[in-house]
Amino acid sequence: MSSISLPRVATPAAAGTTWRDRLRRVADAAVTPLDLDDVLDVFAPLRAGAPLRGRIVEVRPETAHSATIVLEPGKDWRGHQPGQYVRVGVEVDGIRLWRTYSLTHGPRRDGYISITVKAIPGGVVSGHLVHRARVGQVVQLDQAQGDFVLPPQTWTTPEPAKLLMVTGGSGITPVVGMLRNLFNRATPVRADIVLLHSALTHDDVIFGRELREYAERGLITLIERHTDVDGMLAVTELEQLVPDLVERTTYACGPAGLLDALEEFCAAAGLPLHVERFRPPVLSGLEDAEGGTVAFADGTVVDAGGTTPILDAGEAAGVLMPSGCRMGVCFGCVVPMTAGAVRDLRNGALTIAVPGETGPGGIPIQTCVSAAAGDCTIDVGG
Amino acid sequence: MTVITKQPVSPIAHLSTSDIELLGKELDEIRQSVLDSRGESDAAYIRTVVDVQRKLELGSRAVLLASAFPPAWIAGTIGLSIAKILENMEIGHNVMHGQWDWMRDPKIHSTTWEWDNASTAEGWKHSHNELHHTYTNIIGKDNDLGYGIMRVDEDQRWHPMYLVQPLWNFINACFFEYGIAAYDLELGRNLRVPKEKRSPEFTRSLKKTLGKIRKQATKDYLVHPGLALPFGAAPQVLAANFIANVVRNVWSHSVIMCGHFPEGVETFERKSIPDDESRGDWYLRQMLGSANISGGKLLHLMSGNLSHQIEHHLFPDLPSNRYVEVAPQVREVFEKYGLNYHTAPMPQQVYSAWHKVVRLSLPNGWLATTTPRNLPQQLKLLYGMSTGGPKIRRAAQARLEQLARRQAAAA
Numbered sequence: 057m058s059s060i061s062l063p064r065v066a067t068p069a070a071a072g073t074t075w076r077d078r079l080r081r082v083a084d085a086a087v088t089p090l091d092l093d094d095v096l097d098v099f100a101p102l103r104a105g106a107p108l109r110g111r112i113v114e115v116r117p118e119t120a121h122s123a124t125i126v127l128e129p130g131k132d133w134r135g136h137q138p139g140q141y142v143r144v145g146v147e148v149d150g151i152r153l154w155r156t157y158s159l160t161h162g163p164r165r166d167g168y169i170s171i172t173v174k175a176i177p178g179g180v181v182s183g184h185l186v187h188r189a190r191v192g193q194v195v196q197l198d199q200a201q202g203d204f205v206l207p208p209q210t211w212t213t214p215e216p217a218k219l220l221m222v223t224g225g226s227g228i229t230p231v232v233g234m235l236r237n238l239f240n241r242a243t244p245v246r247a248d249i250v251l252l253h254s255a256l257t258h259d260d261v262i263f264g265r266e267l268r269e270y271a272e273r274g275l276i277t278l279i280e281r282h283t284d285v286d287g288m289l290a291v292t293e294l295e296q297l298v299p300d301l302v303e304r305t306t307y308a309c310g311p312a313g314l315l316d317a318l319e320e321f322c323a324a325a326g327l328p329l330h331v332e333r334f335r336p337p338v339l340s341g342l343e344d345a346e347g348g349t350v351a352f353a354d355g356t357v358v359d360a361g362g363t364t365p366i367l368d369a370g371e372a373a374g375v376l377m378p379s380g381c382r383m384g385v386c387f388g389c390v391v392p393m394t395a396g397a398v399r400d401l402r403n404g405a406l407t408i409a410v411p412g413e414t415g416p417g418g419i420p421i422q423t424c425v426s427a428a429a430g431d432c433t434i435d436v437g438g
Numbered sequence: 439m440t441v442i443t444k445q446p447v448s449p450i451a452h453l454s455t456s457d458i459e460l461l462g463k464e465l466d467e468i469r470q471s472v473l474d475s476r477g478e479s480d481a482a483y484i485r486t487v488v489d490v491q492r493k494l495e496l497g498s499r500a501v502l503l504a505s506a507f508p509p510a511w512i513a514g515t516i517g518l519s520i521a522k523i524l525e526n527m528e529i530g531h532n533v534m535h536g537q538w539d540w541m542r543d544p545k546i547h548s549t550t551w552e553w554d555n556a557s558t559a560e561g562w563k564h565s566h567n568e569l570h571h572t573y574t575n576i577i578g579k580d581n582d583l584g585y586g587i588m589r590v591d592e593d594q595r596w597h598p599m600y601l602v603q604p605l606w607n608f609i610n611a612c613f614f615e616y617g618i619a620a621y622d623l624e625l626g627r628n629l630r631v632p633k634e635k636r637s638p639e640f641t642r643s644l645k646k647t648l649g650k651i652r653k654q655a656t657k658d659y660l661v662h663p664g665l666a667l668p669f670g671a672a673p674q675v676l677a678a679n680f681i682a683n684v685v686r687n688v689w690s691h692s693v694i695m696c697g698h699f700p701e702g703v704e705t706f707e708r709k710s711i712p713d714d715e716s717r718g719d720w721y722l723r724q725m726l727g728s729a730n731i732s733g734g735k736l737l738h739l740m741s742g743n744l745s746h747q748i749e750h751h752l753f754p755d756l757p758s759n760r761y762v763e764v765a766p767q768v769r770e771v772f773e774k775y776g777l778n779y780h781t782a783p784m785p786q787q788v789y790s791a792w793h794k795v796v797r798l799s800l801p802n803g804w805l806a807t808t809t810p811r812n813l814p815q816q817l818k819l820l821y822g823m824s825t826g827g828p829k830i831r832r833a834a835q836a837r838l839e840q841l842a843r844r845q846a847a848a849a
Contacts, residue, residue, distance in 0.1 A: 089552035150481030386567035387536035
């Protein structure tokens with residue numbers, strides 16, 4: 057009779073056996089049903105390992121309707137490249153709303169980041185940030201994203217890069233981040249940049265003084281267009297305003313009309329173009345919207361009337377959904393809406409989810425008292 | 439008291455269908471006025487309460503490490519008891535109701551909150567938010583009425599086993615969190631089903647609840663005493679945790695008893711509720727089936743604003759800090775429609791609720807007809823009813839009723 061002995065393989069320390077992990081387990085057991093993070097959040101919201109947040113360290117007015125918000129990001133902030141944007145979650149009237157803003161400082165030595173916000177008419181979040189944000193408040197952040205960045209060779213090639221920046225209004229924000237990163241250093245990076253910027257008036261130019269100073273120092277060629285007096289910029293004027301246009305790589309950010317025209321123009325002329333588009337205009341006309349298609353995570357799409365609860369519409373189509381009292385009381389049917397709009401059947405209140413402008417996962421809604429107000433997407437049933 | 443439909447004069451007989459519809463509209467308007475003004479200060483309120491609660495709990499637990507020193511033990515135990523009460527009442531109960539969902543903060547949300555209690559958030563939301571708040575005070579459907587183990591209404595036939603219900607109620611108060619967990623699981627009903635026939639859903643919930651209880655007990659009775667070991671305070675910390683849990687249990691049990699148990703709060707018959715109960719009808723049932731506790735700010739906070747049980751039942755998803763401001767408006771609606779707004783200070787409500795528990799533990803009419811003079815005969819009768827069969831009970835019950843009628847006539 058023989059016995060088979062398995063060779064003893066040296067296994068790497070299994071997860072959860074290091075001292076750190078053990079301590080963590082004890083700490084979690086000591087604060088259950090919370091976990092250690094919930095407790096540490098009370099004292100150190102910006103620590104490593106926490107959901108990414110930022111603390112406002114400065115609010116600096118730029119124009120009458122815009123301000124720069126300087127933030128100390130949480131320890132897990134992975135950095136960014138100038139021109140990128142960040143999603144910011146801000147509490148307005150107690151409700152957490154998410155928006156996307158361009159980062160307006162290149163990486164800074166103090167590790168702070170900044171966004172520059174223009175209060176747009178009716179803009180709930182932008183108005184709040186410009187006029188009501190206060191030093192010390194904490195906002196939610198995501199990591200920086202976006203590929204509207206200068207090519208890496210801008211810094212490495214001996215030949216200065218030839219660039220054209222076409223910006224309008226708050227479209228200057230990603231570009232100013234790039235400019236600061238190039239110029240705010242002991243020896244400014246040499247580049248050949250033409251900045252063509254449109255704003256309503258001289259005083260409405262965000263970062264006006266700074267841009268003009270760059271121009272005075274000969275770092276950029278600045279062409280200001282004050283649309284109040286000069287009229288809107290037409291792409292046909294470009295060749296006249298920038299004679300060496302064909303030698304330049306264009307970076308553009310501004311109103312959709314301008315960007316569309318530029319794309320068409322550069323495609324026709326075969327010129328390289330990088331475009332950053334801000335969010336599409338707010339969904340409008342929803343006030344009267346009634347009913348629409350409801351798309352569920354399992355692929356089911358149903359046409360639902362303006363008085364049909366989404367729960368009923370989903371169940372009728374065989375979607376597996378949580379349910380409860382069916383009268384809006386128990387919150388047992390709450391699931392996230394990732395896009396679209398719904399109306400509360402009890403009082404007509406609208407809830408709108410714009411992709412990219414909701415918390416992670418969407419906006420939770422009560423399906424038993426919500427009906428589609430236009431098309432919407434519900435993350436349930438998958 | 440008996441179910442509303444069997445009372446000689448119904449407290450809602452004077453209301454027409456259109457009255458009830460109007461009443462519903464007025465209450466909807468009150469709700470809307472709070473929704474319209476809900477905002478930053480409300481959000482700041484709940485964040486402050488959460489923040490204070492967490493610091494109080496941590497601080498109390500830190501103080502308890504020194505509880506070999508008696509004053510530290512007393513301070514720590516009081517602090518921990520208050521922290522546990524706040525966590526369950528003003529935070530947990532209300533967050534799980536979705537009162538703060540509108541803030542869209544995933545950390546303070548009905549879908550993510552788990553509370554410091556033996557019952558799981560999931561089980562609680564089903565049995566409390568869904569069943570209790572929908573079927574409020576409907577005998578047989580709302581298990582909050584006696585948690586399925588007590589006689590809460592004259593119409594439930596008396597049986598000798600109900601004699602121990604005051605004791606039962608007291609034990610339930612001390613270990614209320616486990617009582618709640620059992621009631622969320624509908625443990626009594628489910629355990630009667632043979633093991634192999636139990637629903638997989640029940641087995642799954644049971645497993646989750648046992649897991650939760652284990653984690654809770656590990657925290658309070660193992661980890662924290664363990665941490666106090668180097669300070670020579672393990673037994674003291676263990677005792678402090680046990681006491682804090684019992685204090686929290688007794689307190690929440692008392693507050694909840696005050697909400698639906700005091701004399702004069704109406705109950706309903708299952709068959710009297712139409713399938714298509716209107717919004718106004720539902721509101722009306724909440725109005726008749728709840729009672730408030732009058733008191734100051736501290737009472738409201740510590741009761742999780744269930745001192746405004748009436749307002750809470752009308753508007754379970756409004757932020758709890760706003761009940762105090764809608765209460766006078768709600769009371770006006772009660773007065774306008776000639777309904778009894780049931781409110782009294784806590785000692786009175788607790789006494790009233792306990793009185794009902796004791797009264798109903800005895801045969802109908804027994805307590806009311808007993809005087810010091812007839813006590814021996816009454817006790818004899820009760821002994822007979824308790825040891826005899828159903829026939830004897832029926833005969834004795836008839837005698838009690840006769841006695842009650844005679845006393846009423848004499849008075």
